[in-house]
Amino acid sequence: MNTEKIIELFTQNKNHAIASGFILILILCFALGRYSVATPSKDDLCDPEYKTITGLKAELSKKDAACEKRLRTQRDDDDVECKKRIRKAVDDNKDVNDVVTCEEVKVLIEPCRKRGLLR
Numbered sequence: 001m002n003t004e005k006i007i008e009l010f011t012q013n014k015n016h017a018i019a020s021g022f023i024l025i026l027i028l029c030f031a032l033g034r035y036s037v038a039t040p041s042k043d044d045l046c047d048p049e050y051k052t053i054t055g056l057k058a059e060l061s062k063k064d065a066a067c068e069k070r071l072r073t074q075r076d077d078d079d080v081e082c083k084k085r086i087r088k089a090v091d092d093n094k095d096v097n098d099v100v101t102c103e104e105v106k107v108l109i110e111p112c113r114k115r116g117l118l119r
Contacts, residue, residue, distance in 0.1 A: 010017050
């Protein structure tokens, strides 16, 4: 290639050449800056976040266990209370509970209807 032609092209397209040179220098500076700095490892960058996540998971599991314990205690207390109410209702209605067979009910239903106790 002829050097005179290159010089002539440079003088004709001076602005393009300066812009191209500037972009080339920027790319070269960026690449040199990038390769001159050591990139820290992922463990070094993310270690505080890992510790935070681990701590929050542990705290959440403790709270879940406490909540589950409270729910089981409440369910047990509710079962005991329900059994007491059922036993009280059975005891309060003992006279009705004494009628156990269909034959006895058939015999007793007509007098109850006549007295107006049943509709």
